[in-house]
Each structure stands twice: as structure tokens, then as C-alpha cells.
Amino acid sequence: MDRRNFLKCAAASTAALGSLAAVAEAPKTVSCESALIGAMAAMDASVDGHTKLCTFARGDESWTVYEDLRTRDGVITFVSSKGVARVLPKTAEATFADDGPQHLGLDIKDIGMAGQDLLADKLLAHGDPNEDEVRRAAPPMNSMHRDGPNARPVWNTIVGTRECSDTMPVYPSGNTRTYHPVQYFKELTQDRANKRHEGLIGGWMPAVRKVLPGDDGSHYEIVVFGDVLAKDRFIVQTWHRTAHIQNGAISKVEYGYSYPAYTRRQQDPKPEEFYAGMLEFAEYWERQTHDVTPMTLPDTSWSDMVRYAFVKEQIVRPGGVYPKYGAVDRDYYGPEYDGFQDIFTMALYANLECGRFQVAHDIFDNYFSDFTNSKGMVNMRGAETAQFGLTLFLISRYYQLTGDRSLLLKHREKIEATATLLAELQDEALKLPTSDPGYGLLHGWCESDSCLMPDPSVWWKPYFSNSAFTVRGWRDIAGTWRKLKLSGAEPTAAEWMRRSQQLQDTLTKSIEANIRRDMKPAYIGPMPGVKLTFRESIETEHPSEQGWTHRCYAELLQPDVLPAEQANIVIDCMRAYGATTVGVVANVGRANPNGRAILGFVSYGYAAMLLRLNRIEEYILFLYAHRYHDHSRGSWTAGEVSGITGGGALFCIPAQQTIPLLVRWMMVFEDSDEEHLHFGRALPRDWVATGKPIGIVGAPTRWGRVDYRLETRGDALAAIITLPAKGDLPKELSVSFRPGTGKTLKDATVNGTAMPFAGPHNDAVVISPNGQRRFEVVAQLS
Numbered sequence: 013m014d015r016r017n018f019l020k021c022a023a024a025s026t027a028a029l030g031s032l033a034a035v036a037e038a039p040k041t042v043s044c045e046s047a048l049i050g051a052m053a054a055m056d057a058s059v060d061g062h063t064k065l066c067t068f069a070r071g072d073e074s075w076t077v078y079e080d081l082r083t084r085d086g087v088i089t090f091v092s093s094k095g096v097a098r099v100l101p102k103t104a105e106a107t108f109a110d111d112g113p114q115h116l117g118l119d120i121k122d123i124g125m126a127g128q129d130l131l132a133d134k135l136l137a138h139g140d141p142n143e144d145e146v147r148r149a150a151p152p153m154n155s156m157h158r159d160g161p162n163a164r165p166v167w168n169t170i171v172g173t174r175e176c177s178d179t180m181p182v183y184p185s186g187n188t189r190t191y192h193p194v195q196y197f198k199e200l201t202q203d204r205a206n207k208r209h210e211g212l213i214g215g216w217m218p219a220v221r222k223v224l225p226g227d228d229g230s231h232y233e234i235v236v237f238g239d240v241l242a243k244d245r246f247i248v249q250t251w252h253r254t255a256h257i258q259n260g261a262i263s264k265v266e267y268g269y270s271y272p273a274y275t276r277r278q279q280d281p282k283p284e285e286f287y288a289g290m291l292e293f294a295e296y297w298e299r300q301t302h303d304v305t306p307m308t309l310p311d312t313s314w315s316d317m318v319r320y321a322f323v324k325e326q327i328v329r330p331g332g333v334y335p336k337y338g339a340v341d342r343d344y345y346g347p348e349y350d351g352f353q354d355i356f357t358m359a360l361y362a363n364l365e366c367g368r369f370q371v372a373h374d375i376f377d378n379y380f381s382d383f384t385n386s387k388g389m390v391n392m393r394g395a396e397t398a399q400f401g402l403t404l405f406l407i408s409r410y411y412q413l414t415g416d417r418s419l420l421l422k423h424r425e426k427i428e429a430t431a432t433l434l435a436e437l438q439d440e441a442l443k444l445p446t447s448d449p450g451y452g453l454l455h456g457w458c459e460s461d462s463c464l465m466p467d468p469s470v471w472w473k474p475y476f477s478n479s480a481f482t483v484r485g486w487r488d489i490a491g492t493w494r495k496l497k498l499s500g501a502e503p504t505a506a507e508w509m510r511r512s513q514q515l516q517d518t519l520t521k522s523i524e525a526n527i528r529r530d531m532k533p534a535y536i537g538p539m540p541g542v543k544l545t546f547r548e549s550i551e552t553e554h555p556s557e558q559g560w561t562h563r564c565y566a567e568l569l570q571p572d573v574l575p576a577e578q579a580n581i582v583i584d585c586m587r588a589y590g591a592t593t594v595g596v597v598a599n600v601g602r603a604n605p606n607g608r609a610i611l612g613f614v615s616y617g618y619a620a621m622l623l624r625l626n627r628i629e630e631y632i633l634f635l636y637a638h639r640y641h642d643h644s645r646g647s648w649t650a651g652e653v654s655g656i657t658g659g660g661a662l663f664c665i666p667a668q669q670t671i672p673l674l675v676r677w678m679m680v681f682e683d684s685d686e687e688h689l690h691f692g693r694a695l696p697r698d699w700v701a702t703g704k705p706i707g708i709v710g711a712p713t714r715w716g717r718v719d720y721r722l723e724t725r726g727d728a729l730a731a732i733i734t735l736p737a738k739g740d741l742p743k744e745l746s747v748s749f750r751p752g753t754g755k756t757l758k759d760a761t762v763n764g765t766a767m768p769f770a771g772p773h774n775d776a777v778v779i780s781p782n783g784q785r786r787f788e789v790v791a792q793l794s
Contacts, residue, residue, distance in 0.1 A: 057089060057091070057097035057099060059078040059080075059089050059091065061080065061082060062078040062079060062080045062081070062086070062089065063078065063079050063080075063081050063260075063261065063262070064076065064077070064078055065077040065078065065079055065283060065287065066283040066284050066287055067284070068284035068285075068287060068288045070288060070291070073092050073093045073094050074092070074093045075090050075091065075092050075093075075287075075288075075291060076090075076091050076092075077089070077090055077091075077287045078091065081257055081260045081261060081262065082260045084104065084209075084223060084231060084257075085101075085102045085103065085104055085211075086102065087099050087100060087101050087102065088100045088102070088213065088290075090287070090291055098291065098294060100213050100214045100215075100217075100290075100294060101214065101215045102211060102212075102213055102221060103211030103212050103215060103221070103313065103316075103646065104209035104210065104211040104221065104223050104646060105209060105210060105211060105645040105646035106152070106209050106645060106646075107152050107154065107155060107184075107208055107209065107210050107644070107645045107646060108151075108152065108155050108206065108207055108208075109151035109152065109155050109658060110148055114150070114151060115131065115149065115150060115656070116131060116134055116135075116145070116148070116149055118130055118131065118134070120605070120606065120607060120656075120657065121605040121606075123607075123608055123656070124603060124604045124605050124606060124607050124608045125603045125604075125605055126590075127547065127588060127589040127590045128587070128588055128589075129587050129588075129592045129593060129594070129595065129598075131149050131150075131593070131594045131595075131656075132587065132592060132593075132594055132595040132630075132633060135149060135594070135595065135633055136595070136629055136630065136633060139629055139697075139753075140628075140629050140632055140696055140697045140698065140750075140753075141595075141629065141632055141633045141636060142698070143636050143696070143698065146594070146633065146636035146637055146640060147636070147640040149594055149637070149640075149641070149656075150594065150640075150641050150656035150657070150658075151656075151657065151658035152640075152644070152645045152658065153168075153641070153642075153643070153644045153645070153651060153654055153658070153659070153660060153661055154166070154168050154184070154644055154658070154659075154660050155658035156657060156658035156659050156660075157202075157206050159202060159206075165183050165184070165185070165187070166183070166184075166660055167181030167182060167183050167340060168182070168183065168184055168210075168644050168647060168649060168660070169181075169182050169210075169220055169644060169647035169648075169649045170182065170218075170324075170327060170328075170339050170340060170649070170663075171188075171218050171219070171220060171236055171237055171238040171248060171250060171327070172218070172238045172248045172327035172328075173238045173239075173240050173242070173248065173296075173326075173327065174300060174326040174327070174329075174331065174332040175243075175331065175332075176238070176242070176244060176245065176246065176247070176248050176330075177245055177246050177330035177331070177334075178246045178247070178248060178330075178340075179248060179327055179328065179339045179340055180238065180248035180250055181339070181340045182220050182236050182647075184205045184206075184208065184222070185200060185202065185205040185222075186200070186205075186220075186222045186224075186234030186236065186254065188236060188250055188252075190250070190270055190271050191236075191250065191252055191268050191270060191271060191272065192272075193234050193252065193254040193266070193268075195272060196254055196266040196268075197232060197254055197256065197264075197266070199226070199232065199256075200224060200232060200234075200254075204224040204225055204226075204232070205222075205224060207224070207225050208222050208223060208224045208225075209222075209223040209646060210222055210223070210644070210645060210646030210647045211223075211646040211647070212316075212320070212646070212647070212648075213235060213237070213290070214294055214297070215312065215313075215316045216301075216315075216316035216317070216319040216320040216323065217237075217293070217294060217297045217320075217323065218237060218238065218297070218320070218323050218324070218327060219235060219236070219237035219290070219293065220234075220235070220236045220237065220647055221233065221234070221235055221646075222234040222235075226256060226257075226258070228258070229258075229259075230256060230257060230258040230259075230263075231256075231257055232254070232255070232256050232257075233253075233254070233255050233257060234252070234253070234254050235251075235252065235253040235254075236250055236251070236252055237250065237251055237289075237290070237293055238250055238251075238293070238327075239251055239269075239270075239289060239293075240292055240293050240296040240297075241289075241292055249269065249270045250268075250269070250270050251267075251268070251269060251281075251286055251289045251290070251293075252266075252267065252268035252269070253265065253266070253267055253268075253286060254266045254268070265283075266280065267280055267281045267282070267283060267285075267286045268280055268281070269281045269285075269286075297323060300322075300323070300326055300332075301319050301322055301323060303367055303368050303369070303370070303371075304318065304319050304322055304366055304367065304368060305366045305367035305676065305708060305709065305710050305711055305712070306708070306709045306710070307675065307676075307679070307707070307708045307709075308705055308706060308707045308708070308721075309675070309699065309706055310699045310702040310704040310706065311699070314671075314675055315675070317639065317643075317648055317671045317672075317675075318366065318671060318672045318675050318676070320648055321362070321668045321669050321671055321672050322362075322363070322366070322368065322371075322669075322672070324648075324649075324665065324668050325359065325665055325668070325669065327339075328665050329665075332371070332374075333371075333374045333375060333378050334350070334378065335350050335351070335352070335355040335356060335359070335375075335378070335379065335383070336349070336350060336355070336665070337349040337350070337352050337354075337355050337664050337665065337666075338652075338662060338663050338664050338665070339663055339665075343662060344652070344662060344663075344664055348393060349392075350383070350391075350392075351383040351390050351391040351392030352392055352460060353390055353392065353395070353396050353399035353400075353402075353403070353460070354396075354399065354613060354614065354666045355665065355666060356375065356379045356383070356403070357399055357402045357403060357406055358613065358616075358665075358666035358669050359372075359375050359665070359666075359669065360372055360375055360376055360379075360406045360409075360410065361406055361409070361669075361673065362669035362672045362673055363375065364406070364409055364410060364413050364414075364712065365672070365673055365676050365677075365712065366672050366676055366712075367710055367711075367712050367717075369413065369414050369416075369712075372410060372414070373410075373414070373416065373419060376407075376410060376419060377419060377422070377423075380422075380423040380426050380427075381423075384423075384426045384430070385426070386425060386426060386429060387429050387433070388400070388426060388428075388429030388430035388431075388432065388433040389433070392460060393460060393463055393464070394457055394459075394460040394461065394462055394463025394464070394468075395456075395457065395460070396457060396458060396459060396460055396563075397434075397437070397454060397456030397457060397458060397475070397478040397482075398458060398475070398477045398478050398480070398481040398482070398567040399481070400430055400433060400434055400481075400482070400485065401434065401478075401480075401481030401482040401483070401484055401485030401486070401571065402481050402484075402485065402567075402570075402571075403430060403485065404427070404430060404431060404484075404485030404486065404488065404489040405481070405484050405485050405488050405489075405571070407420065407427055407489060407492070408488035408489050408491065408492040409488070411492050411495070411496075412492075412714040413712045413713075413714065417496060420492070420496065421496075421498075424498070427489070428504065431485070431486060431489060431508060434454065434482045434485070434486070435507075435511060437454045437455065437456060437478075437482075438452070438454055438482070438511060438515060440455065441453055441454055441455060441474065449474070449522070449526075449539075449540035449541025450473070450474030450539070450540060450541065451518075452514075452515070452518035452522075453474035453476070453478070453479045453515075453518060453519065453522060453539075453540065454474065454478040454479045454482055454515075455472055455473060455474045455478070456472060456473075456475075456478050457471050457472060458471065458473075458475045458477060458478065458538075458560050458563050458564050458567070459471070459559075459560040459563055461560075462560075465555065467555075470555050470557055471557060471559065471560070473539050473557055474539050474540060475538055475539045475564045475568075476519060476522070476523060476538060476539055476540075476564065476568045477538070477563070477564045477565070477566075477567035477568040479515050479518070479519045480519060480567065480568050480569075480570075480571045480573050480574070481567055481570070481571045482512075482515060483512050483515050483516045483519065483571060483573045484571035484572070484573055484684075485571075486508040486509070486511055486512035486515075487508075487509065487512040489505075489508060490505040490506070490508040490509045490512065491505075493505040493508075516573055519573070519574075520574060520575060520578065522540045523536060523540075523574070523578050524578070525540070526540045526541070526542075527578075527581060533581070533584040533585060533588050534581050534584070534585065535585050535588075535589060536578075536581055536582055536585050537558065538558055538561050538564035538565060538568070539557075539558075539564070542557075542558065544558075545589060546558040546561040546589070546590070546591070546600060547589065547590050547600075547602075547603060550600070550601060550602055551602060551603075560600075561591060561600040562591060562597050562598060562599055562600045562611050562614070562615070563611075563614050565582060565586055565591055565597065565618065566597050566611075566614050566615050566616075566617040566618045567614070567617055568582060569582055569583070569617050569618055569620070569621035570616075570617025570618070570620055570621065571617075572620075572621065572624055572684040572685075576625060579621055579624075579625060580625060582621075583618070583621065583622065583625070583627070583630075586618070590603065592618075593608045593609060593610045593637075593656065594610065594633070594637040594641055594656065595630060595633035595634050595637050596610045596611065596615055596618075596634050596637045596638055596641070596642070597610075597611045597614070597615035597618045598610065598611060599611045599653040606657065607655045607656055607657045607659075608655070608656055609653050609654065609655055609656075610637070610638075610641055610642050610651075610653065610654045610655070610656065611653060612638070612642040612650050612651045612652050612653060612654055612661070612664070612667030612670070613650075613652055613664055613666035613667040613670070614666070615634075615638075615670070616670045616673050616674065618634070619631055619634045619635070619670075619673075619674055620673075620677070622634065623677055623678075623681060623693060623694055624683075624684075626693075626771070626772045626773065628693065628694050628750070628773075631674075631678070631694045632694060632696050634674070635671075635674045635675070635678070635694075638670055638671065638674070639671060641654060641656060642654045642661070642667060642670075643671075648668075649663050649668075650663060650664070650665075650667035650668040650670070651663060651664070651667060652664040652666075652667055676708065676711065677694070678692075678693065678694035678695055679691065679692060679695070679706070679707070679708045679711065679720055680708060680711040680713065680718060680720055681693055681694075682713055682714065686743070686744075687742045687743035687744065688742060688743065688744045688745075688746060689713060689715070689718070689742040689744070689745050689746070690745075690746045690748070691720045691731060691733055691745065691746065691747045691748065692706075692720065692722055692731060692747060692748045692749065692750070693746070693748045693776075694748075695722070695748075695750050696750070697750050697751065697752050697753060698752065698753075700722070700724075700729065700749075700750055700751055700752055701751070701752025701753065701755075703724040704724075705721060705722065705723045706721070706722040706723075707719070707720055707721035707722060708720050713742075715735065715736060715739060715740055715741060715742055716735070716736030716738075716739055717736060718733065718734065718735055718736065719732075719733065719734040720732075720733055725790070727792065727793050727794070728790050728791060728792050728793060729749050729751060729790070729791045729793065730788060730789070730790045730791075731747050731749070731787075731788075731789040731790075731791075732786075732787070732788050732789075733745065733747065733786070733787045733788075733789065734785065734786050735781065735784075735785040735786070736785070737785060741781045741783070741785070742781065743780065743781075744778055744779065744780060745778070745779040745780075745781060745787070746770075746771065746776045746777070746778050746779075747776060747777045747778075747779065747787075747789045748771070748773075748775055748776045749775055749776070749777075749791040750775060751791075751793050755793045755794070756793065756794055757769055757774075757775060757791055757792075757793065757794075758791075758792040758793060758794040759791075759792050760777045760789065760790065760791045760792070761789070761790050762777060762779055762787055762788070762789050763784070763787055763788055764788075767779070767789075777789050777791070
């Protein structure tokens with residue numbers, strides 16, 4: 013792009029965006045923070061005491077830019093000649109470990125070698141885990157530094173745009189692969205970078221911010237973001253600002269665009285060009301994320317993380333649609349990963365649950381058009397058996413939420429072929445002798461990497477997870493086919509239902525027969541007939557057929573087809589014998605005296621079952637631990653597998669999309685099979701205790717979009733629930749209340765009528781709607 017013509021580029025209109033609705037007062041304020049319930053909050057657009065940076069023209073209006081330099085995290089405010097103000101907040105989190113003992117004072121050798129999740133046990137010892145204590149349970153990702161002349165720098169975040177087919181890595185020092193701030197500020201040493209804070213401009217926008225300590229209380233700030241108006245297919249053009257800020261003023265600042273200056277033919281940009289680019293950037297990302305379901309939380313960083321996950325997905329996916337597993341380097345940006353089933357299933361799930369239906373449509377259509385053939389096979393090196401069942405479930409979920417028949421009809425042949433593929437695997441299993449431990453259970457790989465091994469047959473096994481997700485997939489797709497009333501579909505749907513019930517019966521009987529109740533707690537392996545625990549197998553068998561136990565357990569729990577007793581046994585087994593780390597599913601391997609690993613992706617299925625079983629404290633721990641120990645601090649880059657000793661992790665987008673699911677589910681969550689809808693089931697008590705409103709607007713459910721808001725009224729909590737104006741309603745609503753420490757529930761009313769508390773924790777009010785569509789549920793506290 014010709015930077016000289018930058019200011020001539022016309023901005024796309026944002027008038028239609030609800031997130032940009034102007035308030036009546038002058039100047040009209042448009043905040044780029046997370047939306048509050050019902051409307052975007054009007055921030056104070058006062059620029060008193062702020063520093064004027066520049067004024068630039070755009071079209072028929074001029075914009076003046078101010079920055080609050082009195083505090084390290086002061087806002088940047090754009091004020092137009094037409095009376096509109098746009099406020100961009102700045103965030104920053106420490107990327108270095110706290111002083112003092114690490115790992116809550118526990119020895120890392122004990123943590124790594126124990127079967128039991130010692131950190132989780134300590135964090136859960138007193139009810140809800142404390143968020144700050146979870147944060148301090150392990151050093152931040154990337155805080156372990158490899159200094160020295162031969163140390164190769166490792167990027168820790170990326171910038172880019174939806175249109176560009178590649179991304180630009182950003183390094184801890186603020187470098188990209190084409191621009192180095194240290195050329196302008198020699199003070200930006202590695203030692204300073206090791207003590208940096210990181211964050212974003214705009215709260216959730218992909219403008220990387222790095223704050224390095226200076227002398228005498230000063231600091232250096234580096235800002236990098238992608239040029240959203242650039243047209244290059246593979247090259248991300250980048251804007252840069254590097255500033256030294258002392259005593260509330262900028263003592264030195266340099267602006268950059270992609271590359272260093274080169275004679276008069278390529279000069280560094282003017283401030284007016286940089287800030288015009290930032291305004292275009294902010295409006296662009298508001299347009300790209302306008303459909304994310306609005307959430308209000310006491311700490312806006314959580315709702316910002318939700319929105320940022322979808323921003324990251326748009327950066328990684330060329331054109332916002334084509335699948336990519338990672339970013340930048342061959343691992344995991346090579347095309348050999350593009351058809352990976354987890355990219356598709358996680359993206360479809362997260363976008364659907366957070367209201368991004370058009371994006372979900374495009375991802376669904378792309379995957380079935382380009383990555384699924386007429387036989388139901390995927391264009392990927394090794395298929396993961398359980399993911400076929402998850403795919404069928406998500407197709408059903410897509411239809412539940414969107415009502416879009418056309419896309420299912422377009423891909424009907426391939427969808428039915430996917431279900432038939434699983435039926436063929438079941439038929440093969442039913443040919444085995446009834447004495448075979450795997451009789452009737454689907455045999456197949458659980459992990460794509462299995463196919464790369466010298467003898468892939470080692471991992472062609474009857475993992476329980478293969479059958480569990482097949483049960484769920486057949487059941488739900490059969491119901492969907494019946495609702496569609498397709499020609500000739502009824503016999504097919506009936507056959508899927510018959511197979512689903514047969515397989516579920518076989519699965520639960522096999523699990524029951526293979527539970528080792530002689531162990532305390534009881535132990536269940538990832539498949540029938542194994543004589544060794546998964547850790548014993550990994551230590552003694554080479555290769556071990558239980559090599560991807562973490563995936564097997566998560567995918568066994570997520571479909572929600574086990575009796576509650578069996579599901580609890582699986583979770584207790586995982587916690588006790590080495591399959592969780594800080595309450596998140598572990599990346600299971602040999603016991604390691606130097607650390608323990610967290611599985612950043614796939615593991616969300618485990619969290620979903622914690623919520624279904626009302627193991628709320630463990631669910632909250634999972635949420636906190638995933639944020640603080642599987643994401644880089646501040647820049648929020650999620651790892652496929654991360655450790656707890658401060659090392660780095662390879663980024664993968666399915667891990668990034670875990671937080672949106674967890675945050676959405678804690679407020680609105682559906683029963684898998686019953687007509688039952690849950691509200692506020694997993695809100696942390698500390699969040700409720702702040703007294704600040706909590707809520708979500710337009711959460712998609714199979715009954716339509718619903719609103720939920722929790723507010724404090726003196727010594728009471730009030731939950732306001734609005735159901736869809738038309739259509740069917742769930743048979744039951746369950747509204748949970750989790751007051752802060754020291755408060756207990758006294759009594760409750762629903763629309764003024766007294767109601768008892770119910771549920772396993774006696775903290776929920778159960779309502780039969782009986783045609784009503786708005787409820788005010790008030791819980792008195794004592």
C-alpha cells in the first residue's frame with residue numbers, strides 16, 4: 013500500500029453497528045470496551061489533563077487525538093469535529109514471575125511426580141478458588157528466558173487482518189520480522205524486555221502493547237498493529253509507535269510503517285498518518301466482531317478475552333474462513349494441518365455459542381465443501397474417530413440455533429456418509445467375539461498423529477471416547493433429520509437412533525465392567541481390557557497404546573452420554589492419577605520431576621462435564637487456570653500444550669477459543685437432552701460479591717436467544733431473565749445464586765411469588781415457564 017495515499021482512503025461506514033451507537037450527550041462517546049448489557053456504555057470522553065497528540069482530516073471531518081499520559085494505562089481518545097468521541101483503553105499485565113516462592117510453595121518435583129493434582133487440591137481447599145492465587149500458582153508463559161548470543165528469539169503474539177493470508181509475529185522486545193524499535197531506542201535491552209508488561213490497545217483489539225521499565229519511574233511503550241487498509245495478499249503491513257514516557261509526558265517518540273526508512277523514497281510516517289491508521293483499525297475490528305454476543309462482567313478483561321479470541325481467529329484464517337491451526341511457522345501453519353478436525357469443530361462450536369452465525373455458516377460450508385469428500389472422509393493425514401461424532405452433533409447444533417435448512421441440504425450426502433462411516437466401524441466391532449473386551453465398541457485412532465507412527469495399528473483401539481461421541485452424534489443428527497422432514501430420511505433417522513441406543517448400552521456396560529474399584533478412588537482407563545493404568549503403560553510399554561489418554565478422557569466426558577456416577581468416576585480418576593494439571597486436563601506423558609503440562613485445546617469437554625455435574629468450584633478453577641497458565645499474559649496467545657515452569661508453548665487457535673465457551677456457559681447453559689435451561693450456574697462468588705452487574709444479551713439456545721442479568725439490590729440478588737418472544741419454551745429454568753463469602757441464601761421469589769431453593773447445592777430456583785417469557789427472580793441474603 014502507498015502510505016502517501018493513506019489519508020485519501022475512505023473508511024467503511026459503521027453507522028449500522030449496534031456497538032457504535034452514539035449517546036445523546038456531546039461529545040457523543042463510542043467506547044471500544046466490551047459492551048454492557050443492552051447498549052454500549054458511554055464512557056467519560058473528557059480529555060481534561062490529557063496530552064494533545066495531533067489532528068488529522070478524514071473525509072469532511074477532522075479528528076483530534078488525545079492521550080492520558082498521567083498514568084501508565086491511560087486511554088487514547090479520538091474526538092471528531094462532528095462531536096463523536098472514540099475511546100481506546102490500554103491494558104497491561106506483568107509477563108514475569110512474582111517474587112517469592114513459586115507454585116504456592118510446593119516443590120515442583122512433588123507436583124510433577126504425583127499422580128494427584130497437588131496444585132488443584134490446594135487451590136480448592138476452601139471452596140471457590142481465589143483468582144489471584146490461581147494466577148500465582150505458576151510463572152507466566154514465556155517468563156523463562158533463553159538469553160545469550162546464541163539464543164534464538166521466539167515470538168509471543170501476532171498481528172494481522174482478516175484479508176491477509178498470513179500473519180506477522182511480534183517478539184517480546186517489540187520487534188517484528190521487518191521492524192526493530194531498538195534501532196531508534198538503544199535503551200530497549202533484553203533485560204528491560206524481561207521485565208515488561210504486555211497488553212492491548214482497545215481492550216480486546218489486536219494492537220499489541222509492550223511496556224518496558226525505564227529509569228527514574230519512566231517507561232517505554234511499544235505499540236504494533238496491522239494496517240487494515242493494506243491490500244497485500246501475504247504481507248501484513250504494520251504500524252509502529254515507540255515512545256519514552258517520563259513524568260506524564262512523551263520525551264521521545266518514533267513512528268514506523270512495516271520497514272525502516274530508506275532515503276527519501278521511504279520515510280517514517282507522520283503522527284497524523286499513524287493515528288488515522290489506528291482509527292481505521294478500531295472501526296474495522298468493531299465491524300468484524302459486531303455480532304459477538306454482548307457480555308457484562310465485573311472485570312471487563314474476561315469479556316474482552318472472549319471477543320479477542322474471535323479477532324485472533326479472523327487473523328489466523330485467510331479471508332476469515334480458510335482453516336489454519338497455528339500461525340507463522342510450519343508448526344502449525346503448514347497446509348498439512350488445514351484439515352485437522354479440531355480446527356473445524358472448535359470454531360463451529362465457539363462461533364455458534366457466541367452468536368456468530370454467519371461466520372459459523374461460512375466455516376461449516378468451507379469444511380464440507382473443501383475438506384470432506386463424498387465418503388465422509390476428511391482431507392487430513394489421520395482421522396480422529398470421536399471427532400466424526402462431534403461433527404454430527406455440531407451440525408445438529410447449527411440447525412438448532414440457526415434454523416438454516418439450506419446448508420444441511422447442500423451437504424446432505426456428505427453428512428449421511430459421515431454417519432455411515434461410523435456405522436461401518438460399529439458393524440466391524442459387532443463381528444468380534446463377544447468375549448473380546450472391545451466387542452461392539454468403535455475401534456479407531458483417537459489422535460491424528462497416530463497415523464504418522466511406524467505402526468499406526470498400535471493406536472487403532474476401542475477407546476471409550478470413540479463410542480461416546482458416536483452415540484451423541486447419531487442421536488442428535490437423527491433428531492435433526494426428523495425435524496427437516498427430508499424425503500426418505502425417516503428410516504435412516506430410525507436406524508441411527510437404534511444404533512445410538514445399542515452403542516450407549518454397550519459403552520456403559522463396558523465402562524462398568526472395567527472400573528477398578530479396588531483402587532481409591534476408583535480407576536477407569538481410556539478403553540476396555542487394559543491391565544495397566546495410563547501412567548504405568550506410558551512408563552513400561554513402548555509404544556504405549558494409551559499415549560493420548562488426555563484426549564480420550566475429554567472426549568469421553570463431553571458428549572454427556574454416561575450416567576452421572578460413571579462421569580464422576582472418570583473425573584475423580586483424572587484428578588487422582590495424573591490427568592489434570594492445576595485443574596485443567598493434563599497433556600499426559602511420563603511423570604516429570606521438572607514440570608507438568610496443561611492441555612490447552614480439546615480439554616473444554618472436561619470443563620463442560622464439570623458444569624453438568626455441578627462441580628462448580630472445579631469449573632471455576634479450570635477457567636482461571638486456562639486463562640493464566642495457557643495464555644501469554646496480556647497479549648493472550650493460547651498454547652496447544654503449556655507447562656507450569658515459565659516456558660513457551662506453540663500457539664493453536666482451538667486453544668484460544670476455549671475461554672469464549674467457558675464464559676458463555678457459566679451464565680447460560682443447556683441440558684443435553686432434557687428441556688432444561690440453566691442460568692448463572694458457575695458464577696464465581698468473588699465476582700458476585702463485587703455488586704457489579706453480570707449478564708449476557710442474546711445468548712443463543714435451541715429455544716431462541718435469551719437474556720440474563722444478575723444485579724445486587726441491597727441484601728438481595730436479582731436475576732432478570734427474558735426468553736424469546738415467540739416459539740417453544742423450555743420445560744424448566746434453573747436459576748442459580750452464588751453469593752459472596754459470608755453471605756447465605758435466605759428465601760426467594762419469582763415475579764413476586766415465593767419459591768423454594770433446590771438443586772444439589774440448594775442454591776437454585778427451578779421455574780416452569782407456563783407460557784411466561786420474563787422472570788425476575790430475587791434471592792434474599794443473610
